[in-house]
Amino acid sequence: MMGKKVLFCVVLFVMASCVQAGLMPLVNPSFENTSGTDEVSIIDWWDSKSYTTTKAEDGTAVPLTPYGENWGQLGNGRWMYQQIGTYEENMVLDISFLLGQPTDKIVAGLEVELFAGGDASLADNVGTKRDNAAFPLDSVVGAVQIATSGNIDPFTDPDTAPVMRTQEMFVHLSTGTAGAGYAVGDPLWLLFSRPSVAGKALIDNVQVPEPATMILLGVGALGFLRRKRK
Numbered sequence: 001m002m003g004k005k006v007l008f009c010v011v012l013f014v015m016a017s018c019v020q021a022g023l024m025p026l027v028n029p030s031f032e033n034t035s036g037t038d039e040v041s042i043i044d045w046w047d048s049k050s051y052t053t054t055k056a057e058d059g060t061a062v063p064l065t066p067y068g069e070n071w072g073q074l075g076n077g078r079w080m081y082q083q084i085g086t087y088e089e090n091m092v093l094d095i096s097f098l099l100g101q102p103t104d105k106i107v108a109g110l111e112v113e114l115f116a117g118g119d120a121s122l123a124d125n126v127g128t129k130r131d132n133a134a135f136p137l138d139s140v141v142g143a144v145q146i147a148t149s150g151n152i153d154p155f156t157d158p159d160t161a162p163v164m165r166t167q168e169m170f171v172h173l174s175t176g177t178a179g180a181g182y183a184v185g186d187p188l189w190l191l192f193s194r195p196s197v198a199g200k201a202l203i204d205n206v207q208v209p210e211p212a213t214m215i216l217l218g219v220g221a222l223g224f225l226r227r228k229r230k
């Protein structure tokens with residue numbers, strides 16, 4: 001009986017390890033790393049350089065954040081991405097972040113996307129907009145968009161009077177099944193971008209928890225049910 005229990009635990013551990021192989025820890029997810037050489041852009045993320053920056057909270061024009069002292073800020077058509085792991089099929093990612101609106105511009109929309117595939121060594125900071133044909137994640141890196149949140153904006157202020165505020169955001173995206181241009185084991189990318197309209201989005205505390213926890217719970221419940229039946 002004891003041996004069976006240990007074996008069951010080992011099986012759970014191995015299964016959890018397998019699932020976790022798909023994701024890697026985010027780098028600078030709270031934008032607190034502001035040192036380095038690319039001051040006009042966002043450290044540790046690949047980004048669109050101009051109108052893409054780390055922004056310090058001040059409580060007057062830029063809302064305070066509970067996650068350190070800094071935000072990542074995207075302007076008109078701007079973007080940032082990083083590799084978050086390797087592609088696996090049907091991973092449901094519960095992506096969360098804090099969205100902020102400054103006093104000088106409305107958010108007017110933000111898109112959260114997953115890309116898969118491409119050559120990670122070709123990733124770079126490039127000063128072009130998301131809707132430009134030269135947007136590099138697909139045209140240079142060679143990755144393929146596999147999921148998108150669509151354009152999201154929880155704030156509905158009129159253009160003339162943006163109000164400083166924050167909102168916790170939750171986006172659920174699935175990696176689906178492998179398709180043309182990418183395969184299991186290829187790079188998996190997380191991209192934030194704004195549409196090509198006037199506005200600013202402040203982003204902080206980006207989190208992509210391991211989906212393994214849910215699967216582990218599921219397997220555990222299965223084991224519990226099986227045991228009850230005996």
Ligand SMILES: [Ca+2]
Nearest residue numbers: 030067068070
């Ligand atoms: Ca922060």
Ligand SMILES: [Ca+2]
Nearest residue numbers: 041042045047
């Ligand atoms: Ca950068």
